[in-house]
Amino acid sequence: MGVKLSALGVGVAMGLCGAHANAGPAEDRAAADSLFQEGRELLKGGRAAEACPKLAASQKLDPRPGRLLALGDCYETNGETASAWATFREAESTARAAKDERRMEEASRRARELEPKLAKLVVEVAPEARVAGLVVKRNGKSVEAEVWGAAVPVDPGEQAIEATAPGKKGWAEKVVVEGKAGVTTVRVPALVDEVNVERAAPAKEEGAGKSWAILAVGGGLSLAGIGTGIGLWVAASGASSDAEALDNAMPDMACDPGHPDHAANKANCATLLSTLQRKDTFTNVGTGALVVGGVLAVGTVVYALLPTKKQATIGFTVVPTVTPTFAGFAATGQF
Numbered sequence: 001m002g003v004k005l006s007a008l009g010v011g012v013a014m015g016l017c018g019a020h021a022n023a024g025p026a027e028d029r030a031a032a033d034s035l036f037q038e039g040r041e042l043l044k045g046g047r048a049a050e051a052c053p054k055l056a057a058s059q060k061l062d063p064r065p066g067r068l069l070a071l072g073d074c075y076e077t078n079g080e081t082a083s084a085w086a087t088f089r090e091a092e093s094t095a096r097a098a099k100d101e102r103r104m105e106e107a108s109r110r111a112r113e114l115e116p117k118l119a120k121l122v123v124e125v126a127p128e129a130r131v132a133g134l135v136v137k138r139n140g141k142s143v144e145a146e147v148w149g150a151a152v153p154v155d156p157g158e159q160a161i162e163a164t165a166p167g168k169k170g171w172a173e174k175v176v177v178e179g180k181a182g183v184t185t186v187r188v189p190a191l192v193d194e195v196n197v198e199r200a201a202p203a204k205e206e207g208a209g210k211s212w213a214i215l216a217v218g219g220g221l222s223l224a225g226i227g228t229g230i231g232l233w234v235a236a237s238g239a240s241s242d243a244e245a246l247d248n249a250m251p252d253m254a255c256d257p258g259h260p261d262h263a264a265n266k267a268n269c270a271t272l273l274s275t276l277q278r279k280d281t282f283t284n285v286g287t288g289a290l291v292v293g294g295v296l297a298v299g300t301v302v303y304a305l306l307p308t309k310k311q312a313t314i315g316f317t318v319v320p321t322v323t324p325t326f327a328g329f330a331a332t333g334q335f
Contacts, residue, residue, distance in 0.1 A: 167193060246275060
């Protein structure tokens with residue numbers, strides 16, 4: 001919900017960007033001017049939400065009081081009243097430092113006109129909630145203790161308040177601040193203590209010989225091998241599609257040195273060859289990964305099913321052999 005700018009307001013805000021203050025390198029100024037023009041066109045087209053980031057980036061690259069005035073206009077048009085008010089005040093301060101009385105007066109006037117329309121938010125922290133290490137945040141940013149209980153201008157919309165402290169359960173609440181003058185209050189209650197439930201470790205079964213760490217590692221490695229193999233097969237399929245597209249784009253037999261169009265298609269032929277080699281590599285390495293993953297999966301399942309009355313002895317030796325043109329493995333085991 002925005003406030004439409006009058007023709008006079010637009011003319012004043014956009015026309016006040018002529019003077020130069022604290023200009024950066026020429027490249028920054030050029031980029032800033034380009035962003036400013038893009039932002040202005042978006043704003044004229046009623047797309048304030050897209051225009052404001054452009055104008056903000058322009059101001060960051062090449063700070064000027066006039067750019068701040070235009071940015072304040074954009075925020076106000078987009079319904080971000082607190083951001084607009086703060087930007088006009090910044091423009092006033094910047095223009096005063098630059099001894100630019102015209103822009104200083106304009107920025108001061110715009111801030112004064114906007115101030116009665118501001119929506120404000122009060123974050124109250126109950127005395128019993130003020131424990132050591134308490135952190136209160138609004139929209140992910142810390143709210144300092146000095147600001148607790150103060151009416152702070154905010155942009156209309158949803159505001160997320162959260163509180164955390166060591167040894168306490170976190171608390172969070174969302175409120176919607178309306179786009180009109182008024183004060184919304186959120187009270188942070190005393191945080192509840194965390195309850196740590198200690199669970200006794202189960203007694204080891206006498207004679208149990210399985211190592212759950214081995215099962216976890218074996219299962220994880222088998223899944224990794226199978227997942228890697230599938231991923232490489234998918235990549236090989238993509239490379240095959242790329243090669244087919246390249247081949248279809250050239251005349252038949254164009255990669256034959258004796259073909260009349262070979263010279264014109266030499267680069268494409270080299271790309272085609274590289275793509276085919278990549279496809280073969282993905283296929284063979286993927287096959288090797290699938291084989292190794294499968295062996296590990298079978299071994300892990302067998303180990304899990306072994307009797308646990310006596311210490312189980314199990315061992316695997318898997319030696320994968322993978323080249324761009326061949327994939328295989330050798331595996332030995334003892335159970």
